[in-house]
Amino acid sequence: MLYNNGTEMPHWLAKRASLTPERIALICEGEEWTFRRLEEEAGRMARRLAGWGLKKGDRVVLLMGNGLHMVTLIHAVTRLGAVVVPLNTRLAPEEIAWQVEDVGARMWVVDEDHEPKAAATWRSFGTTAYTWEELTRFPEKEMELPSRLSLKDLHTIMYTSGTTGRPKGVMLTWGNHWWSAIASVLNLGLDPRDRWLASVPLFHMSGLSILMRSLIYGMTAVIHPAFDPAAANRSIRGEGVSIVSVVGTMLSRMLEDLGEKFYPDHFRCMLLGGGPAPKSLLERCKEKGVPVFQTYGMTETASQIVTLAPEDSLRKLGSAGKPLFPSELRIVKEGVDLPPGEAGEIVVRGPNVTGGYWKRPDATMEAIREGWLYTGDLGYLDEEGFLYVLDRRTDLIISGGENVYPAEVEAVLTAHPAVEEAGVTGRSHEVWGQVPIGFVRLKAGESITEEELLHYCGERLARYKVPIRIYFVSHLPKNASNKLLRRELLQLIPKEGKGGRDW
Amino acid sequence: MLYNNGTEMPHWLAKRASLTPERIALICEGEEWTFRRLEEEAGRMARRLAGWGLKKGDRVVLLMGNGLHMVTLIHAVTRLGAVVVPLNTRLAPEEIAWQVEDVGARMWVVDEDHEPKAAATWRSFGTTAYTWEELTRFPEKEMELPSRLSLKDLHTIMYTSGTTGRPKGVMLTWGNHWWSAIASVLNLGLDPRDRWLASVPLFHMSGLSILMRSLIYGMTAVIHPAFDPAAANRSIRGEGVSIVSVVGTMLSRMLEDLGEKFYPDHFRCMLLGGGPAPKSLLERCKEKGVPVFQTYGMTETASQIVTLAPEDSLRKLGSAGKPLFPSELRIVKEGVDLPPGEAGEIVVRGPNVTGGYWKRPDATMEAIREGWLYTGDLGYLDEEGFLYVLDRRTDLIISGGENVYPAEVEAVLTAHPAVEEAGVTGRSHEVWGQVPIGFVRLKAGESITEEELLHYCGERLARYKVPIRIYFVSHLPKNASNKLLRRELLQLIPKEGKGGRDW
Missing domain, CATH: 3.40.50.12780 (ANL, N-terminal domain)
Structure with missing residues (x-):
């Protein structure tokens, strides 16, 4: 018809x-x-x-x-x-x-x-x-x-x-x-x-x-x-x-x-x-x-x-x-x-x-x-x-209404020559709802400051995707098949850092 | 796509x-x-x-x-x-x-x-x-x-x-x-x-x-x-x-x-x-x-x-x-x-x-x-x-919101054994907007009353389609190709009939 x-x-x-x-x-x-x-x-x-x-x-x-x-x-x-x-x-x-x-x-x-x-x-x-x-x-x-x-x-x-x-x-x-x-x-x-x-x-x-x-x-x-x-x-x-x-x-x-x-x-x-x-x-x-x-x-x-x-x-x-x-x-x-x-x-x-x-x-x-x-x-x-x-998608961070995907930020961090691996997750924030924070393990013998790494991210990522803090850690939490467990990242924050200066 | x-x-x-x-x-x-x-x-x-x-x-x-x-x-x-x-x-x-x-x-x-x-x-x-x-x-x-x-x-x-x-x-x-x-x-x-x-x-x-x-x-x-x-x-x-x-x-x-x-x-x-x-x-x-x-x-x-x-x-x-x-x-x-x-x-x-x-x-x-x-x-x-x-379609009569097609009513009228040909058109009406009226030419030697013809229609048509009056005429207005000119039908109404009893 x-x-x-x-x-x-x-x-x-x-x-x-x-x-x-x-x-x-x-x-x-x-x-x-x-x-x-x-x-x-x-x-x-x-x-x-x-x-x-x-x-x-x-x-x-x-x-x-x-x-x-x-x-x-x-x-x-x-x-x-x-x-x-x-x-x-x-x-x-x-x-x-x-x-x-x-x-x-x-x-x-x-x-x-x-x-x-x-x-x-x-x-x-x-x-x-x-x-x-x-x-x-x-x-x-x-x-x-x-x-x-x-x-x-x-x-x-x-x-x-x-x-x-x-x-x-x-x-x-x-x-x-x-x-x-x-x-x-x-x-x-x-x-x-x-x-x-x-x-x-x-x-x-x-x-x-x-x-x-x-x-x-x-x-x-x-x-x-x-x-x-x-x-x-x-x-x-x-x-x-x-x-x-x-x-x-x-x-x-x-x-x-x-x-x-x-x-x-x-x-x-x-x-x-x-x-x-x-x-x-x-x-x-x-x-x-x-x-x-x-x-x-x-x-x-x-x-x-x-x-x-x-x-x-x-x-x-x-x-x-x-x-x-x-x-x-x-x-x-x-x-x-x-x-x-x-x-x-x-x-x-x-x-x-x-x-x-x-x-x-x-x-x-x-x-x-x-x-x-x-x-x-x-x-x-x-x-x-x-x-x-x-939860908006697994691990998705929503900051001021903008979507931030940890994987995208991690990709930028690990692209830095000094970084061996990286993990990113969100943390609650009074104004923006959530903000991304990063955790990196450096390559053996490398050294870099948090400021240098943040600047590196700032050149490659929209401002709202740049982690508000980056912590240097000696290992990242993984499961048996070696997959990053992003939800456990927050436990890596040093005691004095919790609730720290910017948030 | x-x-x-x-x-x-x-x-x-x-x-x-x-x-x-x-x-x-x-x-x-x-x-x-x-x-x-x-x-x-x-x-x-x-x-x-x-x-x-x-x-x-x-x-x-x-x-x-x-x-x-x-x-x-x-x-x-x-x-x-x-x-x-x-x-x-x-x-x-x-x-x-x-x-x-x-x-x-x-x-x-x-x-x-x-x-x-x-x-x-x-x-x-x-x-x-x-x-x-x-x-x-x-x-x-x-x-x-x-x-x-x-x-x-x-x-x-x-x-x-x-x-x-x-x-x-x-x-x-x-x-x-x-x-x-x-x-x-x-x-x-x-x-x-x-x-x-x-x-x-x-x-x-x-x-x-x-x-x-x-x-x-x-x-x-x-x-x-x-x-x-x-x-x-x-x-x-x-x-x-x-x-x-x-x-x-x-x-x-x-x-x-x-x-x-x-x-x-x-x-x-x-x-x-x-x-x-x-x-x-x-x-x-x-x-x-x-x-x-x-x-x-x-x-x-x-x-x-x-x-x-x-x-x-x-x-x-x-x-x-x-x-x-x-x-x-x-x-x-x-x-x-x-x-x-x-x-x-x-x-x-x-x-x-x-x-x-x-x-x-x-x-x-x-x-x-x-x-x-x-x-x-x-x-x-x-x-x-x-x-x-x-105009709603050529010759369409709208009576109290119902559509009445002259051709349909004409078909019923001409189906009567006494009727040679018929024409139907609408006339304005205070309550119903329009009402259908009919005009028929009888076969030679035939005779029938308006009441008989209305009754015949009433058995075959919804009430609102039944003409409110039927006039017997000696000819119907046609154009050169012998097509019925429905708009000229109203002129056939006998003088004393205009504005007559039921409307």
Whole structure:
């Protein structure tokens, strides 16, 4: 039978500008853009990029902070069917260089703030990085922009670190973004007056997904250049923001700034991701009447895949909820589905789940089996089917909402000529939730100071990945098959070091 | 690339009952059912139907009025993957018999009110019609109900009359219903407290689509046995109903009943379908602050495909709006797309559009070309792209929200042995919007009274299709190729007949 399953549809930006041209699409840098304006600006830039020669399928790396330029470019690049690759601006130059090369970027664009960092790496590429100003000098190509899109086409490649080796580029189609937005609206609802605050980075899924929802829902995205608790609270209290995406550390700083004041009635959702939140924080929110919805998701699921429903937000404090309407979830251990109460690996499926990793068929086959994504995260279901996340992947450290994979930091440490082997783990931290700390065993006869080693890491890793302390040890804890036991590392900290100076 | 496009997903009823078991799914016949209860009741009936032998793909005809039994059966039948065929209870026994036979029904179910009507026809079938009570005596089959569904599978066959010949069964997949519900939510929004009133029949798309949205959104459907303006107003004012689906005549009777009173703030949408509404009615709504959203849709589009957005509901009074987010629209005349302001045939496309008519490949190929549905309706777009519907299909009469196709009534009239030829057209009517009137030329030497002919029609046609008057004439207006000119029929009414007794 004929069935149009909706994989082809009107182009979101054009359609949205046609349906609700006068609605506010964006509030950013003191400006308000309607959907008509957004389409015009993105359209003009798309024609310039086409004038330069950008084509469908080309990858465009963006090394930019939140702002009108980044939003415009995300829509302009994808308007042409090219693929946007937003890089984490906190990465070290070497990390950036690696990702630009891995993705086979045809072009990359940096903003003023990140030009120096880009300059440190672009020497190694045939093509240079462009600034916004340079792009505006490209001639506009006379062309009709596409009026339709296919949900099967690639929209984004977003890098994420794994438990081993280099970061992997998560491939996200228009369809992944679509289904993520639809799953969210069926849980959180949609008020024509909704405004969703992105004070999280647009280069993360949590931020980018707000832009996608804005187009699909016809909803205003309020975009802050960076997270500032006072500014976030001002947007809620004075600018009509009704939903905010946060991680635990952001939320606790917002509550601190809020002090004795309260949020207005129109504020209806504090969407809390980035790993399990401390019970004390959730209870403070309950007391203040802050509507917290815990959520669980990752780049591979195009943001949320499990979120608490409104009616359960208080009753199931601490749970991430149930898999959203089009999604499914299992708890698996050694190939067997576990009953409620038993902890195992969280395995998810749904149309928002990535098809795989860029040019990594092996990693893709390892992570995605029969449509199920093996997240590597640990959790359990209660008797009613609510998910409780125990640990974000084995050994994963979440510092201020950023993922830090011990293996990646260990790889840098062991690359140093003086280091024989290294172990990295996380330790709880008042402001950032967790911070990485390192343990190294030096090669026989070598010597190096902690400062030298930290400096070495700082040149090769984003700041949030650099261990806050590095301890020199004579052995690392291993199991029988000689595998590093990261959870036992903390016991190696010398007595006087515990609770030491920086934390 | 791997891409899960969402054609397979968790079964809506099971998923909804798992996500929000305690939410109210239904308010009907003085009972409130949670989604958990709805799943249990539908599940029990599904196991009984399976016990009887019902299988995936079987067609089950329902000849029932709005109520808990009908809702339960719709969900029970489709829970097994069988196809629900809700018949218009106003049809005449002969019409019912024809549709039951055409669809190849494996089973049919009637409620008490419609048993006599069914009894008049079921004699001609190998299988009898069952009552609810008979179904409850079937043994429950021990089985696991399916936990997943495919959007490509058939959910409903709903008969609709056309400009020529017998009614056709519109095939609607789960996907058609899904995309219709999603398109609607992206326009109207969704409040977790929304309650949508179905006082329209569940055997029509307008009613059935409310049941579908209820499952997908987790929203309460308030179901009335039949339309009663006072009861509808009570549900809005006292029962939290926030959205109501109406046609023009229902709306004007609700306003009359409302009198000097007003609707409360939570009432946010009067979804007005069933053809162009009189400007005076829309203006009365504007004065009373009634939030009217005109919409355009049909069985073939699984309800709405064009609806006004909230911000345009007053500014564009009289327009049906713009095609919803996943949908497209053209105005076509003789194969050419017309510019704004020029009237032509309304042609639509989208994932909510039917794949075709049951066992009618010719009618399907005629109506659906390259994914575009040729509606036969006339309309034009204004400069901003808003649709104005001029006429529901050529010559279509809409009487109290029901479609009456002149050709169908003419076919019955000309089947009478005394009648040589017949013409039917609509005339405006204070209560019903329009009513059909007939014109017949008798065979030479034949004679028959108007009463006899009306009785003949009453036995073969639903009451609303029976002409309110039949005039005997000596000729019918034709064009050069001898085609009936229905629009000129009204001129044949004898002077003294105009504005006559019954209307």
